[in-house]
Amino acid sequence: xxxxxxxxxxxxxxxxxxxxxxxxxxxxxxxxxxxxxxxxxxxxxxxxxxxxxxxxxxxxxxxxxxxxxxxxxxxxxxxxxx
Amino acid sequence: xxxxxxxxxxxxxxxxxxxxxxxxxxxxxxxxxxxxxxxxxxxxxxxxxxxxxxxxxxxxxxxxxxxxxxxxxxxxxxxxxxxxxxxxxxxxxxxxxxxxxxxxxxxxxxxxxxxxxxxxxxxxxxxxxxxxxxxxxxxxxxxxxxxxxxxxxxxxxxxxxxxxxxxxxxxxxxxxxxxxxxxxxxxxxxxxxxxxxxxxxxxx
Numbered sequence: 110x111x112x113x114x115x116x117x118x119x120x121x122x123x124x125x126x127x128x129x130x131x132x133x134x135x136x137x138x139x140x141x142x143x144x145x146x147x148x149x150x151x152x153x154x155x156x157x158x159x160x161x162x163x164x165x166x167x168x169x170x171x172x173x174x175x176x177x178x179x180x181x182x183x184x185x186x187x188x189x190x191x
Numbered sequence: 192x193x194x195x196x197x198x199x200x201x202x203x204x205x206x207x208x209x210x211x212x213x214x215x216x217x218x219x220x221x222x223x224x225x226x227x228x229x230x231x232x233x234x235x236x237x238x239x240x241x242x243x244x245x246x247x248x249x250x251x252x253x254x255x256x257x258x259x260x261x262x263x264x265x266x267x268x269x270x271x272x273x274x275x276x277x278x279x280x281x282x283x284x285x286x287x288x289x290x291x292x293x294x295x296x297x298x299x300x301x302x303x304x305x306x307x308x309x310x311x312x313x314x315x316x317x318x319x320x321x322x323x324x325x326x327x328x329x330x331x332x333x334x335x336x337x338x339x340x341x342x343x344x345x346x347x348x349x350x351x352x353x354x355x356x357x358x359x360x361x362x363x364x365x366x367x368x369x370x371x372x373x374x375x376x377x378x379x380x381x382x383x384x385x386x387x388x389x390x391x392x393x394x395x
Contacts, residue, residue, distance in 0.1 A: 122322055122325070125345065126321070126325070129372055132376050134373070136369055138362055138365035138369075139361055140362065143272070143275055144258065146271050147262075147263035147267040147270070147271045148263040150271075173350065175282070175349055175351075178278060179274045179275055182274050182278070183270060185228060186228050186270055186274075187267065189228045
């Protein structure tokens with residue numbers, strides 16, 4: 110890649126800032142998110158309130174595009190039904 | 192008995208080999224059907240891929256059977272694992288040519304003005320102050336690997352690819368990124384930049 114293509118865009122700088130805004134001292138990592146994401150997905154589809162543990166899933170999904178991609182795919186499967 | 196009524200963990204552990212084999216077949220089929228729904232429309236996924244992903248997922252689920260705690264349906268839990276297996280492999284293929292050296296070199300250049308697009312450099316005063324503080328924090332407070340990891344995230348490299356490039360575990364890589372984000376956040380805080388400043392500067 111040439112340097113011209115490597116410049117940080119306004120959008121990317123904004124992304125860093127957004128990431129920092131969502132950063133807390135204690136977060137779930139991807140493995141911890143995976144352990145709880147099935148419960149979170151079922152709860153979301155049932156409109157259940159998000160308790161403390163699941164709020165960490167929610168926070169991780171806001172920060173991690175890959176876990177978010179997998180979560181949305183899981184919701185798609187659940188919505189398709191058995 | 193419907194699939195929802197099956198006690199999957201018990202069936203998958205059954206000592207009766209016939210019962211266990213039937214449960215394994217049923218679960219593999221269910222995982223593959225779910226993956227077909229989730230990955231529908233992707234040109235890089237064939238039916239053969241779905242079979243491979245389902246088989247690999249099945250092995251992963253059987254390996255982690257003791258970790259299932261019953262907080263969700265078993266099949267939802269297993270499907271989440273299957274999606275992780277499939278997406279991880281698809282991302283790995285897409286980004287397999289990126290090198291750590293290139294990422295670290297770019298990470299070193301993150302603090303150079305030339306790395307900032309013109310609309311960032313020419314922004315209004317509040318935004319410029321924020322960007323300058325951020326650049327200084329990236330330069331002074333982060334290690335080269337932390338800079339590379341942050342840059343990797345910005346370029347939407349898959350996390351597993353960042354893990355592989357850094358030559359570390361997922362947990363260690365996530366901690367590295369988390370520590371980096373906390374350090375940058377602390378620096379903005381010390382510079383008196385508030386959440387409101389950030390919202391105003393970036394319309395978020």
